[in-house]
Amino acid sequence: EVQLVESGGGLVQPGGSLRLSCAASGFTVSNNYMTWVRQAPGKGLEWVSIIYSGGRTYYADSVKGRFTISRDNSKNTVYLQMNSLRAEDTAVYYCARAYCGGDCYSKQPPYYFHYWGQGTLVTVSS
Amino acid sequence: QTVVTQEPSFSVSPGGTVTLTCGLSSGSVSTSYYPNWYQQTPGQAPRTLIYNTNTRSSGVPDRFSGSILGNKAALTITGAQADDDCDYYCVLYMGSGISLFGGGTKLTVL
Numbered sequence: 001e002v003q004l005v006e007s008g009g010g011l012v013q014p015g016g017s018l019r020l021s022c023a024a025s026g027f028t029v030s031n032n033y034m035t036w037v038r039q040a041p042g043k044g045l046e047w048v049s050i051i052y053s054g055g056r057t058y059y060a061d062s063v064k065g066r067f068t069i070s071r072d073n074s075k076n077t078v079y080l081q082m083n084s085l086r087a088e089d090t091a092v093y094y095c096a097r098a099y100c101g102g103d104c105y106s107k108q109p110p111y112y113f114h115y116w117g118q119g120t121l122v123t124v125s126s
Numbered sequence: 127q128t129v130v131t132q133e134p135s136f137s138v139s140p141g142g143t144v145t146l147t148c149g150l151s152s153g154s155v156s157t158s159y160y161p162n163w164y165q166q167t168p169g170q171a172p173r174t175l176i177y178n179t180n181t182r183s184s185g186v187p188d189r190f191s192g193s194i195l196g197n198k199a200a201l202t203i204t205g206a207q208a209d210d211d212c213d214y215y216c217v218l219y220m221g222s223g224i225s226l227f228g229g230g231t232k233l234t235v236l
Contacts, residue, residue, distance in 0.1 A: 044230040058223030102160040110160035110219035112177035
């Protein structure tokens with residue numbers, strides 16, 4: 001059974017850092033596209049980042065230069081390192097396993113989110 | 127800056143049909159954007175409904191269908207049921223690894 005369990009959320013001051021973890025079971029993260037999606041309280045969903053199976057990483061403009069996605073194959077876990085946090089980063093952060101949703105042979109294939117974790121809340125406040 | 131647009135809210139009668147749309151602030155949506163659709167109930171993680179324009183995710187009833195209508199992606203729900211009353215999000219693939227969510231549509235079934 002596929003499971004994604006996020007952890008690492010909490011309260012952090014503006015300018016601070018936090019590292020989120022997404023422990024996967026039932027599949028191998030290194031063979032999959034893994035993503036982070038967030039949702040501010042009472043707001044819509046926002047794509048944050050992806051790490052493709054080949055290792056390429058991409059970020060939303062709102063987090064580029066501040067957030068870093070990575071994976072530890074030995075732990076079958078994906079991470080999101082968040083630095084220079086701002087109040088507008090306050091959100092529930094979901095880890096999602098993505099599948100290729102189109103031309104799977106392109107350099108950066110299109111994808112869709114298929115399995116979701118239950119999310120972890122990050123609150124940035126003084 | 128490109129924005130993905132959705133109707134903020136929509137209502138449908140039980141048993142009725144509704145079409146939600148997903149557009150771009152500039153330009154037209156085509157299959158080249160590989161539109162996806164997600165359903166979310168309050169406090170829950172999203173559920174995948176449609177990917178690559180019109181492919182239903184496993185377990186999704188055929189009451190849900192995706193298409194391109196004019197210059198927008200569309201999600202059509204036929205035979206609306208009470209538990210369809212929730213939020214719907216579209217996502218467009220912008221290339222270079224980047225996806226953009228629409229602002230979501232709150233569907234009311236009454």
